[in-house]
Amino acid sequence: MKQQIASTTLTGSGTNSCRFLTIHETANKSRGANAQAHANLQSRAGIRQASWHYQVDDREAIQSHPHKRVCWHAGTPAGNANSIGIEICVNADGDFTKTIENAAQLAAQVLREENIPLERMVQHNYWSGKNCPTFLRQKGWNAFVARVRELLKDDDKPALEKPQAPASKPSTGKTVAQLADEVIAGKHGTGDARRKSLGGKYTAVQAEVNRRLTGKTSKPSKPKPVGKTVAQMATEVITGKHGIGHAARQKSLNIDSATYAKVRAEVNRRLK
Numbered sequence: 001m002k003q004q005i006a007s008t009t010l011t012g013s014g015t016n017s018c019r020f021l022t023i024h025e026t027a028n029k030s031r032g033a034n035a036q037a038h039a040n041l042q043s044r045a046g047i048r049q050a051s052w053h054y055q056v057d058d059r060e061a062i063q064s065h066p067h068k069r070v071c072w073h074a075g076t077p078a079g080n081a082n083s084i085g086i087e088i089c090v091n092a093d094g095d096f097t098k099t100i101e102n103a104a105q106l107a108a109q110v111l112r113e114e115n116i117p118l119e120r121m122v123q124h125n126y127w128s129g130k131n132c133p134t135f136l137r138q139k140g141w142n143a144f145v146a147r148v149r150e151l152l153k154d155d156d157k158p159a160l161e162k163p164q165a166p167a168s169k170p171s172t173g174k175t176v177a178q179l180a181d182e183v184i185a186g187k188h189g190t191g192d193a194r195r196k197s198l199g200g201k202y203t204a205v206q207a208e209v210n211r212r213l214t215g216k217t218s219k220p221s222k223p224k225p226v227g228k229t230v231a232q233m234a235t236e237v238i239t240g241k242h243g244i245g246h247a248a249r250q251k252s253l254n255i256d257s258a259t260y261a262k263v264r265a266e267v268n269r270r271l272k
């Protein structure tokens, strides 16, 4: 994800609740009216009294504002204060099919990060009645929603259903951190079995496991985090300690949505 963060000149006060994702199209069919051009437009500020969080074309997505900023894109105060805005480019020299796929990937990522349910991915039309996103409203909106659902589905599979490497798999090539994850997940058994499975890396891995499980950090100057770290919680989620489903896991971990989003991102990163 490329970032080109614009100033707050054209954004509102207060904090975006990030409860919705609003989909737009730029309605600018000019050649070259791609994501970079729209990001530059926002960086210059003042040309149009409008702002939005992301623009996406057939090659890339660019973020212009952090999610928490209240951008001016929805046409209503409620829409601006409660949603993240994505502008889909419709430039004539772009491959619109590819743009839509990139937009779906971006939308899934934002929904995931902010724990926004798919039902709250809405058209600009939902807030103000404007005919936007124009092309998707004519044709393809349902397919777009279905594609985003598909992308999110991979993420909703319980972690333990993901294929796991058998314990007998040779440990060469894996990092100490990866092997420590596996030990904590129970993949290398205990005692002599673990020693055999890890071979020459046993001592280093065991030290890492102990460090994680006791919460001791190798940098004592760092302030001790309150509660569990994201890494610890991610390990627990992967080992199934917090059940299945995001709502249940967040409740079990007793953390806020922003923290849970971080845990979720870490889990996804490790399971990739």
Ligand SMILES: [Zn+2]
Pocket (backbone or CB within 6 Å): 023, 024, 025, 073, 124, 130, 132, 133
């Ligand atoms: Zn719009």
